[in-house]
Amino acid sequence: MTDISAAGPEGGSAHTLSARERLGLALLLLLAAALRVTWWHFGPQVIESEGINYARLGENLAAGRGLLGLNELGLELIYPPLYPLLIAAGIHAGLGAEYAGRLVSFVAGAGLPLACFWYGRRYASTAAGWLAGLVAAIHPLMIVLSAAVLTESAYLTLTLCGLYFMAEVLRLGRRRATLGAGVSLGLAYLLRPEAMVLTMALVLLLMLWNTRQWRQAAQRAAVLLAVFAVFAIPYVAFLWHETGQLRFEAKSAEGLLMAQSKVTGGEFYFGVDHNLAAYGASNTPDLARLKSEHVSVAQTAAVLARQSVRNLPNLLRALGSAQLGAPFLVALVALGLFATAWDGARLRSELPLLTALSLTLLTFCTWPFLHDRFLFPVMPALLVWTGAGLARMGLWARATTLALGGSRTVVRGAVLSAVAAPLALTVACAVSGVRASDELQESWADPMRRDDMMVGRWLHAQTRPVRIVDTTPTVAFYAGDVLVAYPWADSGTALRYLARQRVTFLILRDADRARRPYLPAWLASPPGNLVLQKSFGGAGGVTRVYRWRDTSPGQ
Secondary structure, three states: OOOOOOOOOOOOOOOOOOHHHHHHHHHHHHHHHHHHHHHHHHOOOOOOHHHHHHHHHHHHHHOOOOOEOOOOOOEOOOOOOHHHHHHHHHHHOOOOHHHHHHHHHHHHHHHHHHHHHHHHHHHOOHHHHHHHHHHHHHOHHHHHHOOOOOOHHHHHHHHHHHHHHHHHHHOOOOOHHHHHHHHHHHHHHOOOOHHHHHHHHHHHHHHHHOHHHHHHHHHHHHHHHHHHHHHHHHHHHHHHHHHOOOOOOOOHHHHHHHHHOOOOHHHHHHEEOOOOOEOOOOOOOHHHHHHOOOOOHHHHHHHHHHHHHHHHHHHHHHHOOHHHOOOHHHHHHHHHHHOOOOOHHHHHHHHHHHHHHHHHHHHHHHOOOOOHHHHHHHHHHHHHHHHHHHHHHHHHHHHHHHHOOOOHHHHHHHHHHHHHHHHHHHHHHHHHHHOOOOOOOHHHHOHHHHHHHHHHHHHHHHOOOOEEEEOOOHHHHHHOOEEEEOOEOOHHHHHHHHHHOOOOEEEEEHHHOOOOOOHHHHHHOOOOOEEEEEEEEEOOEEEEEEEEOOOOOOO
């Protein structure tokens, strides 16, 4: 990227902005904010299923009840605390949990184009910085994430800020960049625990890159780790206190258990045996699951290796998915990365992005269960390289038009066309692809979830907090109630289990037929314990609310 601008990367004016540039940044921020507000207003209509967990954690934190989730099976340990804490702060400020979660994502998402601008401008060229910021501002996936109750929007922005500072640390530049990297990565860790692995990898990279100046590098590494520890140690200490284990995260246990489990699907998550002992991942406390994990390092390595072979085709398909902007985004990224030679300064500026990208791909490839959003952390690097690729397209159009004797007006038109056409095609692909994103589209494209929101609000108006049995979490969330998941068992065991759970309402919908073995029979002829309260018709079919009548079934 070093020849993209005459000034070159890492120039002396990299940290200062002209009045014109400050105006441009304000307009870029305004564009990003306007697009995200527009989507927020017309797009999401109901909270995402993963967002429900964060929102309920925020509600319980705000109420002083601690990290209790929707099912209240004990402390929720698999979710890092920062996002729920921010939602709780919004609740204290008078916002609803769902609104507060979307607001956090909006603020972080609007800031991502600025971070892309700074990275591209500092380590590539001014043109690359502006174009990277523009792509981040208008990319449909980034816009949709900015209105989702998910950690991805905040995590992407914080990690890119950390990588920006880390590129400066690698060259042993400004000392305050070390503080910026530590703060950004420490906050990112409190959103997604893989940021700790990224931080360790970047510290190792710092030492390997500066072997001749190892004393200075060691000093920067010590400061970075100390700042990171300020954020990380309280969370690690919390996990240690609750589990009796030294852990920096609590989610991997579920993944390893799933990879080794002989059961799949509903039984893995909701299994209940004939003695009414729950053994599913979603109907047992996180603490019990953590303590049941007894996997050696060798076994873990074997599981991850096996999963990498299985997941490699999924990874390749995901990288080529339209929601990222492929195939045009891939071409622009390749152009931004490989159109110019790599010298030492160029390699140093790219290494933080390459490190983050590699770790995300490794995680995606080895994890037992996959969602589209697991791959989204590749986007900051791809956005920066896309900006550089567009800048290269502009330079090519300019040089070609001048060589052909074009006038100044023709040159400008050629440059604009060479940049606008691939950018428009990338955005068009992403618009098409993001509509099929597995979790994101839940908030606007799933009619059953909108029906569930209506049912939940009706229950909220009718009752005090109770325990609701359902196959999905949406009704219980909007009702303000506790969720009890239908067990994976035979009909008689399920009835005995629900009686022990002291449930109040049950939700049965036509779409539930395939979700538990006994639900088709219950829909055709409800058990005598169920007393119909109300039926709701909707685009997703009929939803029925039953009240549980305790008749001590199965005795």
